[in-house]
Amino acid sequence: MSRAAPSVLLVAIAGLLGFVVAGAALAADPPVLRNSEVTESSIIDALSVEAPQAAGGLTRGFKPAVPGAAVPAAAPAPPKAGPGKANLLIVFTTGSAILTPESRSALDVVARAMQSDALAGLAFRVEGHADARGDSDANLKLSQARAESVVAYLVSQHAILPERLTPQGKGSGEPMNKERIDAPENRRVAIVTIRG
Numbered sequence: 001m002s003r004a005a006p007s008v009l010l011v012a013i014a015g016l017l018g019f020v021v022a023g024a025a026l027a028a029d030p031p032v033l034r035n036s037e038v039t040e041s042s043i044i045d046a047l048s049v050e051a052p053q054a055a056g057g058l059t060r061g062f063k064p065a066v067p068g069a070a071v072p073a074a075a076p077a078p079p080k081a082g083p084g085k086a087n088l089l090i091v092f093t094t095g096s097a098i099l100t101p102e103s104r105s106a107l108d109v110v111a112r113a114m115q116s117d118a119l120a121g122l123a124f125r126v127e128g129h130a131d132a133r134g135d136s137d138a139n140l141k142l143s144q145a146r147a148e149s150v151v152a153y154l155v156s157q158h159a160i161l162p163e164r165l166t167p168q169g170k171g172s173g174e175p176m177n178k179e180r181i182d183a184p185e186n187r188r189v190a191i192v193t194i195r196g
Contacts, residue, residue: 144169
């Protein structure tokens with residue numbers, strides 16, 4: 001092996017590590033939206049994902065023009081792709097899966113966003129998260145019950161199709177704030193876009 005080979009290898013490894021670190025930064029969780037920050041546009045921005053590309057590439061076509069007819073307006077641009085995930089500070093009655101009135105109001109906004117043209121046809125995983133206080137099995141069951149409570153509310157109060165929503169309890173295994181186990185952002189609901 002020549003003397004140049006090790007330095008080329010080191011440069012390649014350094015470049016790969018930089019790519020991995022950059023990818024990890026891009027994959028970082030979006031911030032937790034508190035009730036006052038939950039707007040229809042913030043939810044649409046967070047949950048929008050890029051439309052899948054057609055397998056055969058772009059297609060071409062033409063429509064015959066009718067003399068004297070107005071030129072049709074261009075189709076609106078699709079929404080900018082977001083992270084496909086919204087972390088929400090949905091609050092429940094302590095130790096239960098009962099939604100507070102403030103959280104129901106935030107979920108009303110989420111439902112309007114889900115019913116928008118921008119999110120039509122997409123399905124979502126509703127993840128319940130708990131903080132690390134208490135027994136891990138109990139936290140997993142509670143987080144599952146809370147995810148199911150959010151799904152039940154969206155279905156019963158806003159007629160979101162149940163097949164668009166999949167509840168999943170995550171327990172306390174994915175804290176956003178690892179320094180403070182009882183931080184409110186560790187007790188959250190995340191809505192993750194999955195293809196419809």
